Each structure stands twice: as structure tokens, then as C-alpha cells.
Amino acid sequence: MIKFLDLQRINQRHEAEFTEALRGVLDSGRYIRGRQLAAFEEEFAAYCGVPHAIGTGNGLDALTLILRAFMEQGRLKPGDEVLLPANTYIASILAVSACGLIPVPVEPDPLSFNIDPERLEAAITARTRALMAVHLYGRLADMDRLAVFAAERELLLIEDAAQAHGACDAQGHRAGSFGHAAAFSFYPGKNLGALGDGGAVITPDEELARIVRALGNYGSEKKYLHEMKGVNSRLDEMQAALLRVKLRCLDADNERRREIAGRYLREISHPEIMLPHWDGGKNHVFHLFVVRHPERKKLAAFLSEKGIETAVHYPVPPHKQGAYKEWRQHAYPLTEAIHREVLSLPLHPALHEDEVRHIIASLNQFP
Numbered sequence: 001m002i003k004f005l006d007l008q009r010i011n012q013r014h015e016a017e018f019t020e021a022l023r024g025v026l027d028s029g030r031y032i033r034g035r036q037l038a039a040f041e042e043e044f045a046a047y048c049g050v051p052h053a054i055g056t057g058n059g060l061d062a063l064t065l066i067l068r069a070f071m072e073q074g075r076l077k078p079g080d081e082v083l084l085p086a087n088t089y090i091a092s093i094l095a096v097s098a099c100g101l102i103p104v105p106v107e108p109d110p111l112s113f114n115i116d117p118e119r120l121e122a123a124i125t126a127r128t129r130a131l132m133a134v135h136l137y138g139r140l141a142d143m144d145r146l147a148v149f150a151a152e153r154e155l156l157l158i159e160d161a162a163q164a165h166g167a168c169d170a171q172g173h174r175a176g177s178f179g180h181a182a183a184f185s186f187y188p189g190k191n192l193g194a195l196g197d198g199g200a201v202i203t204p205d206e207e208l209a210r211i212v213r214a215l216g217n218y219g220s221e222k223k224y225l226h227e228m229k230g231v232n233s234r235l236d237e238m239q240a241a242l243l244r245v246k247l248r249c250l251d252a253d254n255e256r257r258r259e260i261a262g263r264y265l266r267e268i269s270h271p272e273i274m275l276p277h278w279d280g281g282k283n284h285v286f287h288l289f290v291v292r293h294p295e296r297k298k299l300a301a302f303l304s305e306k307g308i309e310t311a312v313h314y315p316v317p318p319h320k321q322g323a324y325k326e327w328r329q330h331a332y333p334l335t336e337a338i339h340r341e342v343l344s345l346p347l348h349p350a351l352h353e354d355e356v357r358h359i360i361a362s363l364n365q366f367p
């Protein structure tokens with residue numbers, strides 16, 4: 001069986017360096033907020049081309065802490081509306097709700113799967129204060145247009161870059177460097193994945209960075225002095241040490257992902273299988289390679305018989321989830337169609353050539 005995501009194989013490539021890194025943490029006797037975290041934050045910020053990075057417990061916390069920091073600054077208040085894609089992983093939306101802000105879903109552009117800039121205007125109200133872009137499946141949202149729109153409307157621009165570590169535009173600007181702040185997840189399956197939970201906030205804003213850091217540490221900057229009602233959400237030394245090892249391979253891993261995606265796009269040829277759009281640039285890091293088919297269940301079953309595991313990202317849209325019963329009556333037809341038809345193929349940097357060939361051949365054999 002070709003696994004959808006072979007994390008064991010991906011991480012075994014780093015066994016020697018991981019062992020050394022973990023030994024260093026063990027011997028340091030410091031397991032929270034030590035030198036590994038400081039070094040990772042510096043290296044990750046530099047990689048993204050942004051001055052500040054703050055490690056967090058996970059990606060959802062990173063998003064939530066950004067919004068909470070804006071509230072501490074008085075730039076957002078409960079009841080303010082945040083525009084975001086209807087077609088996203090629910091975490092983007094949960095972060096907004098968790099802060100007492102109102103998420104306002106906007107339909108995607110069906111070719112990029114990302115929020116459609118054309119539809120933003122119609123979603124604006126007197127209470128709109130922020131726009132959250134999500135780089136879904138690893139493809140940069142249309143940040144030029146979103147940034148112009150946000151600037152014209154004086155909206156805060158936040159990026160959920162949890163699926164897009166390292167993606168960059170034609171000028172080399174990385175995911176996470178376009179807005180006021182961005183959130184990353186280092187969940188094991190992400191392009192930069194830890195061996196456990198982890199996340200980060202990056203921002204060009206020094207004050208925001210200071211507030212996010214304090215909020216994630218019980219609202220405290222000075223030990224036992226609490227200026228804000230914070231939480232405990234930190235990236236630990238072991239994960240930071242492992243992530244430093246993997247960050248050095250991120251560009252090469254993303255390049256390998258693009259190479260496999262290029263082959264899928266050139267060699268998979270089937271009248272009913274719709275392939276993702278990509279112009280060949282570095283704006284896509286193929287966290288996921290998502291095809292569409294009107295009968296994806298049949299396609300998944302066929303591939304499974306061929307020994308190929310697939311996955312669905314995602315089966316139920318946020319507005320149809322029990323968590324958002326208040327949206328039951330909302331209709332987002334593009335989002336709903338995407339959720340009915342999408343199927344994710346195995347694509348990761350440790351996939352072997354013969355597996356790539358077998359996946360391509362199998363799709364082309366689908367009746």
C-alpha cells in the first residue's frame with residue numbers, strides 16, 4: 001500500500017540529526033523557552049523574511065493569539081467581523097469565534113480554491129475590521145489583491161499560512177510576510193512538521209510580537225507579573241530543536257513536492273479528473289495535491305484497490321458542521337461542490353519514483 005502520508009519515512013531521513021538535536025536538549029536541562037526555541041524563532045523569522053517569530057503550542061493557538069493581541073491593542077473588539085474563506089479548514093474559523101469576533105465566510109475562486117477577491121466587496125459591512133487569507137493546500141492566496149483591498153478598507157490582514165510554509169510570490173515574498181501577522185502550524189503532517197504539536201506567529205510589528213509572546217505565557221512578560229489574561233501556549237525545546245533540523249530541508253522538500261506535482265499535472269490525463277491549477281511557480285508548495293471528480297468515492301475505491309491510499313480535504317464544509325449550526329441555512333454552492341468532489345493524492349517529499357509512476361498509471365486506468 002502506498003500511504004497517503006508516510007510520516008515515518010519522511011522523518012527517518014533525519015534520524016541521525018534528530019538524535020543529536022534531542023541529546024542536546026536532554027543535556028541542556030532546559031525544556032521550555034530555552035536556546036532551541038530562541039534559535040528556531042530567529043531562523044524561522046529570517047526564512048520567512050519577517051522580523052519577529054513567536055513559537056506557540058499549535059497553529060490554532062497561533063491564529064487565536066494574533067486576534068487576541070489585536071484586541072489587547074484595541075484594534076479589534078468583540079462583535080467585529082472578519083472576512084475569511086468559506087472553503088477552509090475549520091481551525092481558521094474557530095480562532096475567530098473563540099475571540100468573540102464574527103467570522104464572515106466568502107466563497108472561493110474555483111481555480112485556486114482560495115478566497116475570491118471579487119466577492120469581498122459584497123461581504124463588507126460597517127463592522128468589518130479584518131481579512132484572513134488562507135493559503136489552502138499550500139497555494140498562496142492572491143495576496144497582491146487582498147493586500148490592496150485590506151489597505152483601502154483599513155482592514156487588518158491576517159494570513160493562515162498553516163499549509164504554506166515556504167510558498168513565495170514572483171518577487172520572493174514568502175507566505176506569512178504579506179499582512180500584519182501570520183500563523184503557522186507545525187502539526188506533523190504539515191510541510192514543516194514537528195513530532196508533536198507546534199505553531200508560530202510571525203509579524204513585522206514589534207509591539208504585536210511582544211503581546212503575542214506574553215499572551216502565550218500567561219499574559220506575563222516578567223515572571224509572576226501578569227499584565228493580561230493570557231494562556232499557556234508555547235513551543236517546547238524538543239520540537240524547536242527538531243524543527244531547526246527540518247527547516248534546513250524545507251526548500252528542498254518543497255521543490256521535490258513541486259517536481260512530483262509537475263509530473264502529476266503533465267502525465268495524469270483523464271477527461272473527468274480535474275487537476276489543480278498551477279503556473280509552475282514557487283507560489284505553490286503542494287501541501288496537498290487535490291483533484292476533483294464528480295464520483296470521488298468510486299475513484300478513491302479504485303485507487304485503494306490499486307494499493308493507493310487517498311484522503312479528503314475536507315468532507316464537510318465549516319458551514320455544515322454542528323459547531324456552526326447558526327449557518328445551516330447559509331448556501332455557499334462553490335464551497336459545497338468542492339467539498340463533494342475533492343480527493344487528495346499521495347504527494348510528499350519521501351515518495352519514491354516507482355510510487356509516483358504507479359499513482360499516475362492508476363489514475364489513467366480509471367474507467
Ligand SMILES: *Cc1c(COP(=O)(O)O)cnc(C)c1O
Pocket residue numbers: 058059060061088089091092134160162163184185186187197198199
Ligand atoms: C492545520 C491547520 C490549522 C491548525 O493547526 P494546528 O496546529 O493543527 O492547530 C489551521 N489552519 C489550517 C488551514 C490548517 O491546515
